Amino acid sequence: MSVPERLLPVHEPMNQFAVGDGELLVGGQRLSVLATRVGQTPFYAYDRSLLRRCVAHLREALPASVKLHYAMKANPMPAVVGFMAGLVDGIDVASAGELKVALDAGANPQEISFAGPGKRDAELRQAVASGVLVNIESFREVVALREISSEIGLPARVAVRVNPDFELKGSGMKMGGGPKQFGVDVELMPELLAQVGRAGLAFEGFHLYAGSQNLRADSICEAQQKSYELAVRLAEHAPMPVKFLNLGGGFGIPYFPGEKRLDIAPIGENLERLALRAKTELPHAEFVIELGRYLVGEAGIYVARIVDRKVSRGQVYLVADGGLHHHLSASGNFGQVIRKNYPVTVGNRVDSPAKEVACVVGPLCTPLDLLADRMELPVAAQGDLVVVFQSGAYGASASPQGFLGHPPCLEILV
Numbered sequence: 214m215s216v217p218e219r220l221l222p223v224h225e226p227m228n229q230f231a232v233g234d235g236e237l238l239v240g241g242q243r244l245s246v247l248a249t250r251v252g253q254t255p256f257y258a259y260d261r262s263l264l265r266r267c268v269a270h271l272r273e274a275l276p277a278s279v280k281l282h283y284a285m286k287a288n289p290m291p292a293v294v295g296f297m298a299g300l301v302d303g304i305d306v307a308s309a310g311e312l313k314v315a316l317d318a319g320a321n322p323q324e325i326s327f328a329g330p331g332k333r334d335a336e337l338r339q340a341v342a343s344g345v346l347v348n349i350e351s352f353r354e355v356v357a358l359r360e361i362s363s364e365i366g367l368p369a370r371v372a373v374r375v376n377p378d379f380e381l382k383g384s385g386m387k388m389g390g391g392p393k394q395f396g397v398d399v400e401l402m403p404e405l406l407a408q409v410g411r412a413g414l415a416f417e418g419f420h421l422y423a424g425s426q427n428l429r430a431d432s433i434c435e436a437q438q439k440s441y442e443l444a445v446r447l448a449e450h451a452p453m454p455v456k457f458l459n460l461g462g463g464f465g466i467p468y469f470p471g472e473k474r475l476d477i478a479p480i481g482e483n484l485e486r487l488a489l490r491a492k493t494e495l496p497h498a499e500f501v502i503e504l505g506r507y508l509v510g511e512a513g514i515y516v517a518r519i520v521d522r523k524v525s526r527g528q529v530y531l532v533a534d535g536g537l538h539h540h541l542s543a544s545g546n547f548g549q550v551i552r553k554n555y556p557v558t559v560g561n562r563v564d565s566p567a568k569e570v571a572c573v574v575g576p577l578c579t580p581l582d583l584l585a586d587r588m589e590l591p592v593a594a595q596g597d598l599v600v601v602f603q604s605g606a607y608g609a610s611a612s613p614q615g616f617l618g619h620p621p622c623l624e625i626l627v
């Protein structure tokens with residue numbers, strides 16, 4: 214007996230994009246017209262109005278005192294970073310290359326923070342000279358920053374990234390708790406903070422980042438509360454009052470069947486309670502939340518054109534001009550354990566009543582190049598436009614564009 218269809222997990226509706234004349238509207242324009250305007254497929258398109266809407270929605274749910282940072286590794290396209298810099302309170306960078314993009318985009322150095330294991334001396338020098346906040350992740354960085362500060366004649370602005378003794382439950386990628394290459398273990402904090410004080414660095418606070426891609430508000434609230442309480446305990450060892458408290462992020466977006474959009478209302482209420490406690494426990498501290506994919510992921514699509522339609526032993530294959538080399542994560546090869554389909558449609562036939570089960574594959578000569586595995590899609594033909602939703606984060610910059618020598622994709626902000 215087959216499972217009744219309504220019991221099978223389905224994708225969240227991708228209703229952030231409107232539909233007009235049977236086509237997806239992106240930046241208010243029909244997809245086929247947009248593709249002509251771009252002049253080629255494949256491309257990524259990011260919609261400004263959706264970026265703006267997402268930030269406004271967050272601001273409404275979070276206490277006004279909480280600062281919102283954009284972790285630009287999610288989408289480092291310079292136009293996106295520039296647009297986001299005008300909407301959020303700060304930019305988080307994870308390399309000197311990202312730092313350059315953020316500074317070029319006009320982000321205020323006072324509100325940029327730099328995290329990442331293995332920051333090279335040259336990168337630390339650039340960060341100190343730029344006046345950005347450096348998240349210290351090892352004892353070596355304390356020594357290097359002391360030397361750089363005296364060489365430049367500016368005390369490095371620093372926060373300490375703590376590897377906490379807990380994890381973010383239910384997160385897609387764990388980046389804290391247990392042994393980790395990120396931050397410094399909480400057990401070593403008293404010694405590290407003493408060294409920061411002796412080195413004469415301008416200590417500002419703590420950075421705690423427990424994990425990514427979490428769709429459970431209760432887990433995020435729990436991690437934020439534990440992070441806050443840990444910071445209160447560590448503040449006793451700090452060389453200066455805590456001004457900056459980065460409580461992490463980890464807000465996820467629904468990618469796969471059965472996943473639901475994160476409810477941010479309880480997270481806002483939880484932060485409200487913590488902010489109230491901080492008035493007496495950490496009276497100088499400003500809370501920061503750093504988000505990547507949550508801010509940009511839903512605002513972006515990847516678009517490829519169907520170059521061939523084949524049937525192999527009864528299975529329909531739509532062969533597109535783009536795939537894994539531009540969009541590694543949609544192919545299932547960017548950290549996923551079990552491959553699942555991203556939400557995909559045929560963007561110029563979204564309303565079409567004629568449906569069929571098809572596989573969407575890319576042009577690469579490897580079976581890994583799969584954008585949709587046996588998905589129900591509008592019946593499509595050569596020339597139609599395949600759309601992968603939820604593609605505004607970890608797309609072009611997180612994909613091996615050189616693999617197999619196909620042309621690169623374009624990115625546009627509309």
Ligand SMILES: *Cc1c(COP(=O)(O)O)cnc(C)c1O
Nearest residue numbers: 284287422425426503504505506
């Ligand atoms: C990757 C990363 C982020 C962004 O993660 P998302 O899942 O895109 O929100 C934020 N902070 C740090 C420290 C990171 O490494």
